[in-house]
Amino acid sequence: MQRGAKLGIVGGVVAGMLGVAGYGVYNVLDALNSDSTSSTGNAGSAKSTAPPDAKEITETAADFLAAWAAGDTAKAAGLTDSVQTATTALSGYKDKAHVSAVTLTPGTPVGAKVPFNVAATLSFQGKTSPWAYESALTVIRGTSGKPVVQWKAAVVHPKLAEGASLETGTAKQPTLDFTDRKGKVLDPVKYPSLGRFFTQLRTTYASKATGGTPGVETWIDGADGAVTETLHVITKGTGSKFPTTLDADIQAAAEKAVLKRSGSAVTALDVNTGGILAVANNPATGTNLAFGPNAAPGSTFKVVTATALLKAGLTPSSKVPCKAHDNIDNGKMYKNVEKEGNEQADFAWDFANSCNTAFISQAHRVPGDTLQSTAHDVFGLNQNWEIGVKSVNSSVPGGTGDELTSEMIGQGKITASPLDMASVAATAKNGSFHQPRIVAADLIAGRPSISTTPLSPGVKRSLQRMMQQTAQSGTAATAMSGVNGNVGAKTGSAEDGEGQPNGWFLAYRDDVAASAIVQNGGHGGDSAGPIVAAVLKAS
Template identity: 30%
Template sequence: MLVLALVAGGAWGAWTWLGRDTGAARAAAEKVAAGLAAGELPPGVVTGEPTGEGEGLAAIVEDMEGAKHAVSVASVTEPESGSATATLRHEWSVPGAEKPWTYETPVELRKGDETWTGVWSPAMVAPDLTDAETLRLKRTQAERADILGPDGKPIVTERPIQRVGIDKTKVSGAAAATSARALGTALDINVDKFVTAVQQAGPKAFVEAITVRSGSPEEQAARAVDAPGVFLVAGTRELAPTATFARPILGTVGEATAEIIEKSGGTVSAGDVVGKGGIQEAQNAQLSGQPGVTVSAVGGGDPRVLFETAPVAGKPVTVTLDIATQNAAEAALADIEPASAIVAIRPSTGAVLAAASGPGSNGQSTATQGRFPPGSTFKTVSTLALLRSGVTPSTPVECTQTFVVDGRQFKNVDSYPKDALGKVPFSTAFANSCNTAFMRLGADLEPAALPTAAAGLGLTADPSLGVPTFLGSVPTPKPGTDEAASMIGQSKVQASPLGMATVAASIAAGKTVTPTLVTGVEPDASDGDGGAGSSALPTASPSGSASASPASPAASGSPAASPTGATPTPSNPITAAEAKQLQTLMRGVVEQGSADFLLDVPGAPVLAKTGTAEFGEAGALKEHAWMIGIQGDLAVAVLVVEGEGGASTAGPVLEKFLRAVA
């Protein structure tokens, strides 16, 4: 019995030590796995790892930057004679790859002085990796898709370009700097910055100054520079028909900047071509497609491909912009110095046919993101609220040159016709834009009347247009001066040209119109906010009112956008009968009011409303000039920032545009 007890005790002890070794071996394997995942093996985790420069784990994974490596212990063999083998399970999340790269590798474990460690081998990092090999990650960009017009023909597509710069294999030293200065001067770029870049570049570098369209004046200017090292490299790039065509809306395509790469979380690498601004940026995921990824073992002879995915071409995005209409809008704005915009919508469908921002907008989309008081063009909204309160076109109203509210004096424009003062039909007050009549009538409206009317005309909706946009904001006015100023489109009322074009479109269609700009967008493909986006433009504040941020949908009387991006129908949309009255009133502006210059525009009769919005400090007031118009199945809004009056500044722009598209 004693012998049996001793044998049993010895067996129990052996199993105890074996269990301890198994646990210790697994713990050592876990440390190896953690070090491999981190890209660095701490001292004591493995034995035999080379420590020279360009050797060991860090050198092997150096070119895998951007990929995330997860390693776990799949299994550990039973220890035997101080040795065991662990199987590690690897998973690399490679930017751009739809699925991870997974595999298993062995790692030998040995017990030293009561301590288990791993034994270094490159094969623990990747399958069959040798001492001479390292890993290299290469991404291949997919073919970028076009932006198509409503007819399915490309608007933005591959067009020939020239990359202009200095080839340092052909010039060096002081001569390279001299050539760079000559080229930079000819191209009107930042000369000192370009010269510095050339001086700091290596002896075999091509230092790009600018990318230009083939056949452009910039290309001709570069070719005229007679200096060594000036070099042009032909290529292609996704471009619109012209350099200015709807640029703030469409955006551009170019090499990713360091900032874009850093913010991408590894999905964008140096040299990648990405969308910058507008639709190109907002829909970059769909347009750019899926890059191809290759992981190879290199350095030991011919490269061995360990993991590979093929690039998947991008898918086109379709826009509603009409090339001829957009060109006409841009031509009408070409000579205007301050920021300006024209937006044209087809009321029957809501399609945005043109969204042009003039050269004074400096690349910003005044057309779709500008936030300005709409002035008297907003009287179309106020009139809808008044019609719903019982006012008719023939209702007699009091129009005086001035009107005092809570001690503040409001007035009509100095050129207001004297024969339209006094007791006049509401239609006359509308045609001549009598501020004081609207203010008197507004005092009897319910507080929610203006926000409700604005929502009924689509002004305060938040549609998903595929790019950041802003239509308008109409907070519930407070009694007194706020209410009076709101009736004439000032105080805290704000709108973009897109918003006021939507109002005109709703009046023309006899129903609430939701504008559309981008179609054919796949779910979750958008990188940008398709609804209201914050504008890079300054918020203009009308005189006598505080600067206000756009109100939330609840505050402005606008329904919140649905999760799918569709804009729900407002609670009180404009009706066909209401629209008919507004159409008649707007035609009166042309026939007997301030827009009589539109009487002879070819085509269907033009309906219009002028608008002037004051802003700035008392004694130094400035004006924004607005005008909206309807002609057949076309609704238009025009804005000239810091103009001199709706009829005198925005009016000729509208006329020029309508004649061009007639």
């Protein structure tokens, strides 16, 4: 019988017999292979050092997979370059992972790598479940000169790191279901942007959840013995409930809104508590732009600058000409993005139309660290918030000369995220800063208590008046059209290297504030504005 024909028969026997007897196929395979000749030649032949050829790769992979499927751990491990480690892993696959039967189907080799499909049957305490996945192995020339499978833990399952193993049993704890502020379970499939945060929350807070019954699962035990990931559920238990500050309806709107612009992110907050109501990124599993890394927020930072100027004595009706171009003390020349200029403008017009030159012309009103202290002491920026998941702190370094004038319009070395700017909008609406969070504040270990100074009634009224004007007749009017209620907004665009500026937008509607960024989006009213508006309409 030719070897190729024999392998075909072995494959057929494995596939047919496993459905009946699982690992009991070994004896048949052993008999079929008893008269086979080694693909590497006779014992007396010269030891080869060349990489295995295509025939050796195919035959070695087939022999290994057949032995593994038959339950012949010794034979399979003997076809690897690490017999002891492979023996432990393959024995554990049967005894610890409780795989009672398995069919292994090799695919087409790519060089020395051979992909294969796994169709396993898991059996535990009288319950069985099919489990299918894909893996791969690599054939190399062993020290004996024979081709062997290069042993790696990932041969057993592609997600296994070295030192890790598979285990099937009653889960060590119930699954953890995250609920929104109304008690609705949040499905990470429906809300893909939340997946990364649920992973972080599960790691940090699983022990604090109550209720639920554990299911029967197959999971990965890490090298340290800790469960790193559940791979398969045989019998589902009931989940423990863990509350978050999120809102399912607003989250759904946020997920949908960011899909319209690549490189976008949005965050929404409850203005009265700082609770994070929604957070979404596009792509959902890409960089978490919503909570950082941060970028210059552009003219949305003028909410902070305007607060400092109002505290320094300006009013919405103060005359502050808007020039087409201007600089201070022969420093950096600035131009306006939104309007060419208006020599008769008052401060409210400057804010609503985002006049850069008007703002930098008032730099003398905020000497020293005034702008920096306003950001810090009123809006809680430039501080460590500890929101319950990973986030990047904002930075308002302050400065003089060109750095000061640049910071007046949200450029220079200032960096912030949509989370930060949503909080700025929330503070403007509420009058007081409320530290953002995604879970109950008392659960967050090491959460600092941030003390800020509320806006005075006069400054609060003036700031809200200017933000309302921006939303109704200024640069935010188009985006905010159809957003009803008590509203206020601010647009922004910020240069960030080459290409179009990043588009920014912040706004509030009644008790919800939100901010968004669109990388290379250009004008914030056109790019980020519709995202924020869609989120606010859902609130």
